[in-house]
Amino acid sequence: MESSTTAAQLPSKTSYGILIIMGICHLLNDSLQAVVPAMFPILETSLGLSYTQLGLIAFSLNMVASVMQPIFGWYTDSFPLPYALPLGMGSTLCGMLLLGLAPSYTVILFSVMLIGVGSAIFHPAGSRVAFLAGGTRRGLAQSIYQVGGNTGQALAPLITAIILLPYGQKGALWFVPVALLSVFLLVLIANWYKGRLSSFLIRKKVTEQQTKKPKQRIYKALGIVLFLIFARSWYISCMTNFYAFYLIHDYHFTIRSSQLYLFAFLAAGALGTFLGGPLADRFGRKNIIFFSLAGSAPFTIILPYVSASAVIILLLLAGFVIMTSFSVTVIYAQELFPGKVGTMAGLTVGFAFGMGAVGSVALGIAADFIGIASTIKWIGFLPLLGIFTLMLPSDTVLKRWHQE
Structure with missing residues (x-):
């Protein structure tokens, strides 16, 4: 048992090739998922949908993914399923095919639920692969993995401008080959994962044996992390789903130009996601989480009040800063509960x-x-809730807790 423990504790080499492929797969997965909100301006016109109905489409997509992700993550912590990754992408493929051909609002809701199921399976499994391939550089590994997803989301406005505007709803069919490519790449990843599963399970078993039962303060810290994720998610949701309408109605942008501005915000966020992990490795998880939320507040608050020429600058700053915590909150939660990757x-x-x-x-x-204008103005204050980051234990304190 002693030799197994020693082997499990040795730092493993970072597998950059696997991380890059996993990042590409995450990009493809989330670009497919991003087609749904990217189609909102098209669906609003073609089906005459209200903002509430558009919100319900996003709700159907994200709520299915939200409810299933922790359940699937918990299950595969005990019973790993290497080939779940390509199977999940298969569900997304079916959803994309149905979305492009959906004749009614009800069928659209069903199609986005299939995409949500695929996303729920993909994300915890993908994060586990990134954890295993990252070795001792967990922040960098999560950033490489997560930046793929955020880049895929950032492509949504370009998808609208280049594909959905000319081809309408059937433009979603263009992404079926993308899903097929993703399935192929994920089969390769699943083969690699399967080959290293035994060593991962040994390391996980040793970690669980060495980790004491979580105390109340650990759960309190997790609650704060989830509260901070709420603040960030609501702001990003508002920007992703409705900011284009604000630019169209209040700044008189065209659909195409509004999507390009939204792309700038999301692309800056993808860059922030990539740099957030390495910065957290250097400066600490808690410090980067605080910087991400509280540091973005000045930009998000004044954004609705600036001229059209200044909008792009604030979008870039706000998007970059607020997304530096995206991968870091995942790592922080994993370090709160070692062995529950x-x-x-x-x-x-x-x-x-x-x-x-x-x-x-x-x-x-x-x-x-x-x-829409009042909504954008009020939502800009949400990042101020980042002040609650000060209630989190520092990285050093967290390590000491687990040693007590």
Whole structure:
């Protein structure tokens, strides 16, 4: 047992090739998922949908992913399923095919639920692969993995401008080959994962034996992390689903130009996601989480009040800063509960999706009642909740807790 423990504790080499392929797969997965909100301006016109109905589409997509992610993550922590990754992408493929051909609002809701199921399976499994391939550089590994997803989400406005505007709803069919490519790549990843599963299970067993039962303060810290994810997710949800309408209505942008501005925000967020992990490795998880939320507040608050020429600058700053915590909150939660890699990844990312889903509906209703401009102005204050990061234990204190 002693030799197994020693081997399990030795730092493993970072597998950059696997991380890059996993990042590409995450990009493809989330770009497929991003087709749904990218189609909102098309669906609003073709089906005459209200903001509330559009919010319900986003709710159906994200809530399915949110509820299933922690459940699937918890299950696969005990019973790993290497080939779940390509199977999950198969569900997304079916959803994309149905979305492009859906004749009614009801069928659209069903199709996005299939995409949500695929996302729920993909994310905790993908995070576990990133954890295993990352070795001792967990922050960097999660950033490489997560930046793929955020880059895929950032492509949504370009998808609208380049594909959905010319081809309408059937433009979703263009992404079926993308899903097929993703299935192929994920089969390769699953083969690699299967070959290293035994060593991962040994390391996980040793970690669980050495980790004492979590105390109340650990659960309190997790609650704070989830609260911070709520604040970030609602702001991102508002920007992703409704900010384009604000630019169209209040700044008189065209659909195409509004999507390009939204792309700038999301692309800056992808860059922030990539740099957030390495910065957390250097400066600490808690410090980067605080910087991400509280540091973005000045930009999000004044954004609705600046001229059109200054909007792009604030979008870049706000998007970059607020997303530096995206991968870091996942790592922080995993370090709160060592050995629960999939569960914590599923919980944090799933909770982010769930809060985005609830936010989509709530903010859609708000936009219908108080107007899109007022909604954008009020939502800019949400990042101020980042002040609650000060209640989290520092990285050093967290390590000491687990040694007590």
